[in-house]
Amino acid sequence: MTSKISQTNTHSSFWPLLFPFLSWIGSLNAKTVRADLLAGITGAIIVLPQGVAYALIAGLPPEYGLYAAITPAIIAALFGSSWHLISGPTVAMSIVIFSTISPLAETGSEHFIKLTLTLTFLAGIIQFALGLARMGTLVNFVSHSVVVGFTAGAAIIIAVSQLKNVFGVTIPAGESFLHTLVVLAKELPQTNFYVLSIALSTFLVSFLFKRYLPRWPGMLFAMIGGSLLALFFGAEEHHVKLVGSLPASLPPLSLPEFSMNSLRTLAPGALALALLGLVEAVSIARAVATRSRQLIDGNQEFIGQGLSNLIGAFFSSYAASGSFTRTGVNYEAGAKTPLAAVFAAISLALVLLLIAPLTAYVPIPSMAGILLLVAYNLIDFHHIKKILQASQSETGVLLITFLATLFLELEFAIYVGVILSLMIYLNRTSKPRLVSLAPDPDDANHRLINIEKKPLAECPQCKIMRVDGSLFFGAVNYTAKKFQEIKEPHLLIIGSAINFIDVAGAETLVHEAERRLELQGGLYFTGLKASVNKILQRGGYIHHLNSDWLFETKSEAIQGVFNRLDKNRCRTCTARIFHECQSIKPIS
Structure with missing residues (x-):
């Protein structure tokens, strides 16, 4: 039936x-x-x-x-x-x-x-x-x-x-x-x-x-x-x-050459x-x-x-x-x-x-x-x-x-x-927008917002950035250059706006992760879409990126990155933009 x-x-x-x-x-x-x-x-x-x-x-x-x-x-x-x-x-x-x-x-x-x-x-x-x-x-x-x-x-x-x-x-x-x-x-x-x-x-x-x-x-x-x-x-x-x-006739039959x-x-x-x-x-x-x-x-x-x-x-x-x-x-x-x-x-x-x-x-x-x-x-x-x-x-x-x-x-x-x-x-898509974010102290949940819209203090050890665009072969040179301009050793990428990634994009992330390790820092991710995760998993890139540095939520990501910061530098820091910063006693 x-x-x-x-x-x-x-x-x-x-x-x-x-x-x-x-x-x-x-x-x-x-x-x-x-x-x-x-x-x-x-x-x-x-x-x-x-x-x-x-x-x-x-x-x-x-x-x-x-x-x-x-x-x-x-x-x-x-x-x-x-x-x-x-x-x-x-x-x-x-x-x-x-x-x-x-x-x-x-x-x-x-x-x-x-x-x-x-x-x-x-x-x-x-x-x-x-x-x-x-x-x-x-x-x-x-x-x-x-x-x-x-x-x-x-x-x-x-x-x-x-x-x-x-x-x-x-x-x-x-x-x-x-x-x-x-x-x-x-x-x-x-x-x-x-x-x-x-x-x-x-x-x-x-x-x-x-x-x-x-x-x-x-x-x-x-x-x-x-x-x-x-x-x-x-x-x-x-x-x-x-x-x-x-x-006065209907269209006659014809034959192209x-x-x-x-x-x-x-x-x-x-x-x-x-x-x-x-x-x-x-x-x-x-x-x-x-x-x-x-x-x-x-x-x-x-x-x-x-x-x-x-x-x-x-x-x-x-x-x-x-x-x-x-x-x-x-x-x-x-x-x-x-x-x-x-x-x-x-x-x-x-x-x-x-x-x-x-x-x-x-x-x-x-x-x-x-x-x-x-x-x-x-x-x-x-x-x-x-x-x-x-x-x-x-x-x-x-x-x-x-x-x-x-x-x-x-x-x-x-x-x-x-x-x-x-x-x-192609020129537009080859230059994904990289948006710098920081917690808003005036918000009860300390939501991350664009610092261009509201000037906020940033952590001197960790840069938080949202990538608005796909990471594909045409965008890797521009993205890699922008990543290298970031002086902070730790980089947290909010990946919710990355719609697509190819092999060239995945390898760029791997190279950046390795470079940051040499700088005594790290490359972290949160909010990656399932399709992006799938490419990283299938290609084995996830092992090079360190699966411990992939987080489900922003709060988990900030907590994870904070645990890896240099606490001696934290004691002299005046920015203290994260909730977790309150647990570090400043040097008097």
């Missing part, structure tokens, strides 16, 4: 693990389905102008931005863990794709599309593999400053790249950030004011909607307004370029794209989860994002990730389950079939105006200000990532930011 129950439980936990949507599909009812349907339709309206705009950023035909919001959105919803995350094309992913593929193929060409799908496939494989390897915590090592700096840099690149469409001048594609500005300055006298007025009016309408009617599809109305203005001016007569009609040369060339960009996509998706999922009180499984999100890109590459979808705008709208619109993302994708597919030909009247300057607003909104002025005020090291990471984004290849800018974040993290 027991084995049958166990087997049933195993099966019931196995299938939701393999198919995560089974964990929520049973909770659907008429009310939740209705709420998800309304949220999905709202999301489809929002993504229509965004998808077209993001595809242009990526250097792809506009319909590919909509394709990327259909298949990946469904797969990510079914195999992710978030109730509200909406996946699809994003600005950051689009610009990394453009910077990676544009040196290899002509923008918008068949070869460009083929390489983009291959890049998407590779990124999906990396994300899926990281999910299977339970590496969901990786995103924690990409600091917020890196994301803010990268996004701000990407925003400026987007804005600069669209200035030719705002002013109606000719600037060669694929030029650097600075070169584009130089050419633009030379071309400004050739500005097409019909183009400029359409771009600025679209920008202004989008801005006003976002400011005063944020829940309305402002971008869509702005595009319609820009199209009417272009029609009024006479677009062709005044050299106003149009987007052109989109094919699997040649070894392509895979080798695209691998570095795929890694950067994969990491950026995961950081975006998990960060957005966690942000909305704090409002919906949901627990996010980072590993499952990795798998969901990986599958969405891996499968999407065979359905003409370029690399997708979590969208902050559409996820926020989805939550505010009342979505209850991931079914809302599925409804959004299906609604978009229907819209694509019905109104795709109307995009023939959308002017390129209107898209440029929308992209200027998108770029402006990407710059997180609030957090930039907070970072500049709060931390010099984080400010350095922010500025270096920002400048690297402007002047290096985007994938390398991400690597630079991640490496800087890791360097700061």
